[in-house]
Amino acid sequence: MPIGGLNTAKLIQYANRFGGKVYSIDPLPGFDSEEWERENPDTFTMCRDLSLNVIKTIKDAQCFLIDGDHNWYTVYNELCQIYEAYGEDNFPLVMFHDILWPYDRRDLYYSPETIPAIYRHDYEKKAMAPSSKNLVNEGINGYLFNAKEYGGEKNGVLTAIEDFVKEHPTPNLDIYTIDVLHGLGMIASKEKYPEAVEHFYSASALKGAMQICESERLDKSVKINALTKKYRSFWTPKKSLRQVLKWVRCIRISVRDTARKPHYLRENTILTATAIMPHSLLKKRPNLFVLILWTDIAAYWKILAYMTVMK
Numbered sequence: 001m002p003i004g005g006l007n008t009a010k011l012i013q014y015a016n017r018f019g020g021k022v023y024s025i026d027p028l029p030g031f032d033s034e035e036w037e038r039e040n041p042d043t044f045t046m047c048r049d050l051s052l053n054v055i056k057t058i059k060d061a062q063c064f065l066i067d068g069d070h071n072w073y074t075v076y077n078e079l080c081q082i083y084e085a086y087g088e089d090n091f092p093l094v095m096f097h098d099i100l101w102p103y104d105r106r107d108l109y110y111s112p113e114t115i116p117a118i119y120r121h122d123y124e125k126k127a128m129a130p131s132s133k134n135l136v137n138e139g140i141n142g143y144l145f146n147a148k149e150y151g152g153e154k155n156g157v158l159t160a161i162e163d164f165v166k167e168h169p170t171p172n173l174d175i176y177t178i179d180v181l182h183g184l185g186m187i188a189s190k191e192k193y194p195e196a197v198e199h200f201y202s203a204s205a206l207k208g209a210m211q212i213c214e215s216e217r218l219d220k221s222v223k224i225n226a227l228t229k230k231y232r233s234f235w236t237p238k239k240s241l242r243q244v245l246k247w248v249r250c251i252r253i254s255v256r257d258t259a260r261k262p263h264y265l266r267e268n269t270i271l272t273a274t275a276i277m278p279h280s281l282l283k284k285r286p287n288l289f290v291l292i293l294w295t296d297i298a299a300y301w302k303i304l305a306y307m308t309v310m311k
């Protein structure tokens, strides 16, 4: 049973091949869950709700994959609900994604209003980078509500799992992690699930994880190369005198052409905007450049000013 959603396709494939049933819990699944339910009536049920409203109603799960709202309150209570529903003797296998950085010791709130205020840390829609404990401007997941503080009590997914395991000494649960892709994790008792524990760190499981990492690395490498090429074609960062003279020439030609052929105003505006944009500004705010291309407003004013001066 995945709590989250995007891994659901793989699990449905697995259930169709080897038997079993997948329940997916997600208030806003990022896929067409109704179509998937129609296509897999025996193996798939979608529960469109928060995990804490649903877990207790599903009594026959053998394995949970927790990958939903990555904050202490939700993960801790998901585990407590599983424990209440299944008891210590039947406590199922529980697996996790995002057990390590950035959400190991930092809460994320998909919908802050669903978390009781006393469990909610101060948060901001701002990014995270491994080099800083504070939220930063350049980093990952800056579009999500992330806790401002890293670490401390009742903060983050791994902290929630550790607290739960500490407070529930039976059934002798251990925490297992594979430290890639933001952390894949599992809690299980060796006595009850010896095969799962053995397989978790087996060469074939680790090889599978490495293959996914390598494929993601290659994808990102290709994207970075494409972006770098695009960026370089806009701008040459060398600030030599020759370069500056080239810019000045470019601006003059552009302004002169615009004065002569007003119908080429847009093309010349774009050229001029590219040439006169300070490099530091372009580096800090590449979006601004796109905005100027889009609206052209700032550059139009500059062109008009140049034209007036040159008259």
Ligand SMILES: C[S@@+](CC[C@H](N)C(=O)[O-])C[C@H]1O[C@@H](n2cnc3c(N)ncnc32)[C@H](O)[C@@H]1O
Pocket: 003, 004, 005, 006, 007, 025, 026, 027, 028, 029, 030, 049, 050, 051, 052, 067, 068, 069, 074, 097, 110
């Ligand atoms: C981290 S994403 C899962 C994606 C997954 N890591 C993957 O790549 O396949 C989290 C998902 O959890 C869902 N979600 C957020 N809060 C939830 C909650 N309280 N219960 C269940 N799902 C939740 C979100 O709608 C989102 O689709």
